Amino acid sequence: MAFLTHPALRCPLDAMPLVLENGSLICERGHRYDIGKQGYTNLLSVQHKRSLNPGDSKDMVSARQSFLSAGFYEPIAKSVMHSVSQAAKSPATVLDAGCGEGYYLHYITEHQQDPLNIIGFDISKWAVQRAARRCHGTWMVASNKNIPLADSSVDVVLDMFGFPDYVSFERVLAPTGRLIRVTPAPQHLIELRTLIYPQVQQVASAHVHPNTLNRLSSEPLTFSVELERSTLKQLLLMTPHMFKTSVQGRSNLERIGSLTVTVDVVIDTFTLAGS
Numbered sequence: 530m531a532f533l534t535h536p537a538l539r540c541p542l543d544a545m546p547l548v549l550e551n552g553s554l555i556c557e558r559g560h561r562y563d564i565g566k567q568g569y570t571n572l573l574s575v576q577h578k579r580s581l582n583p584g585d586s587k588d589m590v591s592a593r594q595s596f597l598s599a600g601f602y603e604p605i606a607k608s609v610m611h612s613v614s615q616a617a618k619s620p621a622t623v624l625d626a627g628c629g630e631g632y633y634l635h636y637i638t639e640h641q642q643d644p645l646n647i648i649g650f651d652i653s654k655w656a657v658q659r660a661a662r663r664c665h666g667t668w669m670v671a672s673n674k675n676i677p678l679a680d681s682s683v684d685v686v687l688d689m690f691g692f693p694d695y696v697s698f699e700r701v702l703a704p705t706g707r708l709i710r711v712t713p714a715p716q717h718l719i720e721l722r723t724l725i726y727p728q729v730q731q732v733a734s735a736h737v738h739p740n741t742l743n744r745l746s747s748e749p750l751t752f753s754v755e756l757e758r759s760t761l762k763q764l765l766l767m768t769p770h771m772f773k774t775s776v777q778g779r780s781n782l783e784r785i786g787s788l789t790v791t792v793d794v795v796i797d798t799f800t801l802a803g804s
């Protein structure tokens with residue numbers, strides 16, 4: 530798919546505007562970033578790269594793509610799309626921070642009537658490679674800690690099950706912009722967690738946010754999905770539970786054919802305080 534350049538793109542090294550020249554993005558100080566044939570660019574600066582391949586691994590990304598493409602989280606995508614259409618005046622710039630393999634931005638562009646400028650980034654190059662294959666957009670490898678976009682340039686920031694950096698989100702949000710955040714609620718995947726852990730831990734509270742943001746709304750969303758064992762394994766692989774599951778937990782999983790699992794999330798919409 531084609532990489533779409535955006536006037537808000539900024540050099541990750543000196544925050545100067547990036548312009549398109551012969552298939553590369555260049556700032557006036559001469560820093561150059563190639564746009565690959567796969568339709569994305571890498572704007573992750575070395576100081577924000579803690580390992581050779583940061584973020585979700587190729588296997589995690591592949592599991593997430595299979596799981597999400599099967600439509601199990603479509604109610605979440607639908608609700609978020611509704612929140613985006615309420616928040617954004619057309620043509621709006623919608624940024625998915627930690628976009629994974631692009632499922633939600635793709636869903637929104639496919640189902641929303643109004644044209645949107647979509648920008649997605651993730652620290653995992655495996656995730657961005659897949660996202661760029663899904664649809665045209667401004668796709669990049671980058672970090673929440675150093676979002677390569679101009680101040681006040683984004684109408685909607687999406688943070689879907691991500692690792693929020695509120696200072697960066699607030700910097701890129703336009704004064705009337707919205708942050709839409711999806712976080713797990715207490716019953717999220719409770720049946721799976723009961724199966725794999727000897728003792729189920731409480732989900733950390735979704736109600737934490739900095740006082741520089743005003744919460745406009747908080748919508749709970751709960752539904753059930755019936756999952757075969759192979760799909761449960763994909764779900765496990767795409768979540769942090771994968772790394773915490775005990776040997777006993779894995780063997781419990783091998784013994785079941787299918788499981789009805791509760792999906793329990795909260796969709797919060799925030800504005801900048803004082804806007």
Ligand SMILES: C[S@@+](CC[C@H](N)C(=O)[O-])C[C@H]1O[C@@H](n2cnc3c(N)ncnc32)[C@H](O)[C@@H]1O
Binds near residue numbers: 630674691
């Ligand atoms: C739980 S996944 C959610 C992916 C996607 N938002 C979704 O809901 O399908 C978290 C994502 O955040 C990415 N990530 C981790 N640290 C990040 C950072 N500092 N900046 C941007 N993305 C990051 C991971 O690579 C992974 O794709």
